[in-house]
Each structure stands twice: as C-alpha cells, then as structure tokens.
Amino acid sequence: MGDKPISFRDVDGNFVSAADVWNEKKLEELFNRLNPNRSLRLARTKKDNPS
Template sequence: MGDKPISFKDANGNFVSAADVWTEEKLEALFNTLNPNRKLRLEREAKQD
C-alpha cells in the first residue's frame, strides 16, 4: 500500500486506503455537492473551449 493513509474498511473488514476508496467519480460528485456552482462553471468553461 505504500504511503497511502489507511482510513476505511471494506465489506470484509480489511483496511483499505482512502485513495482506493475515493475514486475520481466519487470525488467529482462530492465536489459538485459541496459547491453546486462548480458544476455550472465547469459546464460553461467546456462550452467555451
């Protein structure tokens, strides 16, 4: 596991790293929940490109 912080347990009770639990999709959903304007800004910037 290297130097990843261990902070979660999986369904079998084994410890897993936070980096393995928080996937890119889950982080994106979390950021959009915490900051709804972020999603709107990203969509607006994507249209400009």
C-alpha cells in the same frame, strides 16, 4: 513525521487506502455536492473553450 497515506478501516477492521475508495466519479460527486456552482462553471468553461 513523514508522509503517510490517508487510510481508514473498513467494516471488517482492515486498513483501506483512501486511493482505493475515492475514485474519480466519487470525487466528482463530492465536489459538486460541496460546491453546487462548480458543475455550472465547468459546463460554461467547456462550452467557451472546446478542445
């Protein structure tokens, strides 16, 4: 088996690449929903280490 991009079908039945659907904003929302303490940790890290 080789490397295959993760994809799925849209409402019309066409294959859509996951990279086209999961942009940075949607991933951030997903990660924060799955791990509520993540946003607090990121804010604390950013405050402690301003760059």
